Amino acid sequence: MRRRGRRKLLLPQHSVLKFIKFLVLLIFSVSTFQSILIAAEIHEPIRPYWSFEGPLGKFERASLQRGYQVYTEVCSGCHSMDLLSYRNLVQPGGPEFSEKQAKAMAAMFEVETGPDQDGEMFMRSAILSDKFVSPWENEQQARAANGGAYPPDLSVIVKARPNGPDYIYSLLLGYKDAPEGTELDDGVYYNEYAKGMRIAMPQVLYEDGIEYTDGTAATEEQMAHDVTTFLTWSAEPKLEERKRMGFKVIIYLLILAFLFYFTNKSIWRDTH
């Protein structure tokens, strides 16, 4: 309407749309290229079935309990879990050991406490309120014992790695003989799923390396699966409660939104 006399700017619509399409294609092709590059560098982790996945996922109680056994008998020699307490083993949504069992498990460890009336520190058996006892006094001691490498704390390790459960599971099973021509330094091991295929942690899971108290056959896959389940719970101890609540919240919101949709419709019915 304004400036009707002016010459219309010559910019055909289809060329603009073509340009947008080109841009979108470019973004997609670049991102695909990117993922191919990454894939060439690192192996895609194995994707086993996890009972805790999905909107109604739950931990398998028996697997969590076995996973705790794998952690204490295999991992805890080097890896701490500073954020966990023995009382967590009893809590709902976790391994749900009985209080008696958990007390006995805690009592297998000693903690320094005090000072007593003479001002001396002393050792006592761990109780439910104690944190998981760390294998090391401090980081320096851990490094000194592990050729300079520091075994990370495992409390939230699953959330600290992309595709956490799949990655941990794959890593534990990823030890292979290094292909010919691969040079490995002392204290470095070949693992298909580690960054650069090298890792300072040796293979720890061997068939029948432990004897499950519930009689399950201790295959490598079984142990890896159980301990990963346990570590997922330790990283996300409220997972079951969260998903249960989420289901209720969303159903509630859906019903309310449904009601408001029709309320809104009826309010606007007479407005044109």
Add this chain to the structure above:
Amino acid sequence: MSTDYKPQSAVAKWIDKRLPLITLFNGHLMQYPTPKNLNYWWTFGGILTFCLVTQIITGLVLAMHYIADADLAFSSVEHIMRDVNYGWLLRYIHANGASMFFIAVYIHMARSLFYGSYKEPRELIWIIGVFIFLLMIATAFMGYVLPWGQMSFWGATVITNLFSAIPVFGESITNWLWGGYSVGSPLLTRFFTLHYLLPFLIFGLVILHVWALHVPGNNNPEGIDVVQGSQDTVPFHPHYVVKDVFALLVFMIIFAGFVFFTPNLLGHTDNYIQANPLQTPEHIVPEWYFLPFYAILRAIPDKLGGVIMMVSAIAILAFLPWLDTSKVRSAKYRPLFKQFYWIFLANFLLLGYLGAMPAEGIYVIISRIATIYYFVHFIIILPVLGFVEKTKPLPKSISEPVLNEKERAAKAATATA
């Protein structure tokens, strides 16, 4: 705001005579005349208010349990996740709430850009909005530092280091910000303090934002003024209260989806590793909502230049009411602008993608082109369009296009009958 509200009860009369709060709310939240043709893109103002209040309430409770100390921050957050009653819920709402807040604010701004809501007489509403956006950026950035994970620490290091690009005083300013010679406890404590303060400043600006909005009233999809005393407007309540609540509920369903089913999807896994000043992560990436601006920062080969461009990218928004020379507000009636609008949006998303990629090779080149285009849109395209674009004829009133459609439909019905 005119209102025909008369307090009825003795208590209401007593209060209203001394402080006309009820009259105020009645005028602004009940009778406020609102254009009847607002679409769902207009519901994001209400959604944003919800986001702000949610962040303040959850943040308040989190602050009761959080410890702002470099040695304790990380484990205090995990304490919230594990031992505080519903602490996991509060934290996941707060962390995802920041993302939802930014989704909503970007949509809100995109709506404003499309329908020309920043134009005369609404320039101040827009400018206050730009300041709210700036404060949101600062608040979100400082909030992300608080859990003291690897990304918190290194993000804080990268961003505070930007101040060292300031000539002459750069280093002194950076040390002053840090309260020391590196990122550590003093910075964490002051970030916590500011992170607590800024939302209340945002709240104050939101009141000004709404106040300024209620002077000329809402813009609308047609981008034309409402005819006073006509059928163009409806009272805010119940028409828009109910519509906004419905939109909010849909928004909350998506929000709840994130909080309850993928609470860590929008975060970075490295932030579950406690901050370690001796170990730099492979890629330092900010939260997704900063990525376009991060891409602009890195596109410039010079540190100071990058900082200036990044700040300008946001500051230029404040001048938008004068950079856009077209008198026609809505893109519905601006065929050329409409195309450039979508290109601008695509370019902005492209910048976001580039911000997440490593700053090397082809990415740097594309980043530079996209950065240049971002500014060209504001400095060249928008001013020129106002002069060369042939806009479509505007309807006389909001009711006109609606009635026309109806008439046409009626005619078509009689023709086929």
